[in-house]
Amino acid sequence: MMNSLKKQTWTVATIAALGVTTVHGESWLTQTITPVTNPIFFEAPQIQTEIRPIFAWHRVDSGFVTGPADVRVYAVQLRYALTDRLALIATKDGYIEIEPKGKPTSSGWADLAAGLKYALFKSEDSQFIVTPGVTFNLPTGSRKVFQGDGDGELNLFVSAMKGWDKLHATVNIGSRIPFNFDRQTANIHYSGQLDYWVCRWFIPFVSANAFTTITDGNRKGFSNEGFDLINFGSANASGETQAAIGGGFRSRLLDNLDLGFAYESGVVGRNDIFKDRFTVDLSWRF
Secondary structure, three states, X not given: OHHHHHHHHHHHHHHHHHOOOOOOOOOHHHHOOOOOOOOOOOOOOOOOOEEEEEEEEEEEOOOOOOOOEEEEEEEEEEEEEOOOXXXXXXXXXXXXXXXXXXXXXXXXXXXXXXXXXXXXXXXXXXXXXXXXXXXXXXOOOOHHHOOXXXXXXXXXXXXXXXXXXXXXXXXXXXXXXXXXXOOOOOEXXXXXXXXXXXXXXXXXXXXXXXXXXXXXXXXXXXXXXXXXXXXXOEOOOOOOEEEEEEEEEEEEEEOOEEXXXXXXEEEEOOOOOOOEEEEXXXXXXX
16 A cells, blocks of 8 residues: 555656646646747737846848848836736836947836736636737837837737647737827737647647738838837838747746747748847746
């Protein structure tokens, strides 16, 4: 009997360590992850309280109007669950450094963006959640890093996730609507992610993110837009689609702490602004 008890204890401990299965009675959402790529606009449907520090190293291709450059972003996102369905979200802030090749580095603060999201539909049985939301981008940043322009921007979006036990698909679609159509352009953005819970230490994913510009601004000489971080207000970008695909993984270091890493590369249209990007983040939940 003692040997049987030891075997059962060892089995339970092994399952818990590897995260092989969800404990009976837990929500399917306990084995889901939030996106690492496109952190400003690829908002997850989960409702949770979270602090999320982010570092991104983004490379601009030599074909862009400003020439090749390295862009580094240091940011912290905040989310606060007011109820099990409603959350306050702060999706954009931080410090930006733009280092063009052979030219001085420009640096300054990013604009601020915040809003709300609400889980309109949640089903444990079908492992499905749908969450619409809205954020407002305030032009509080530095002009030296292409922030603080226009009169602000509204982002309307809906995010959804479907689970099949350890496999999860997340999608997000939304529209960026500027309050000043001369200074900034309107865009439609859409994102997708597929992840698989191998174990708590290794949760790989693949992702795709795209932006389609639907109006022109008045900034001459720019024939595409700034993807997620910047809205140039380009005068010749209407109808252009920019896209990036990538992959990476998350590790669940603690039950409430995930480490994320992603690499992305521009793939569609004039992606001079998006040569490639490395992103590292932490998702610390309360």
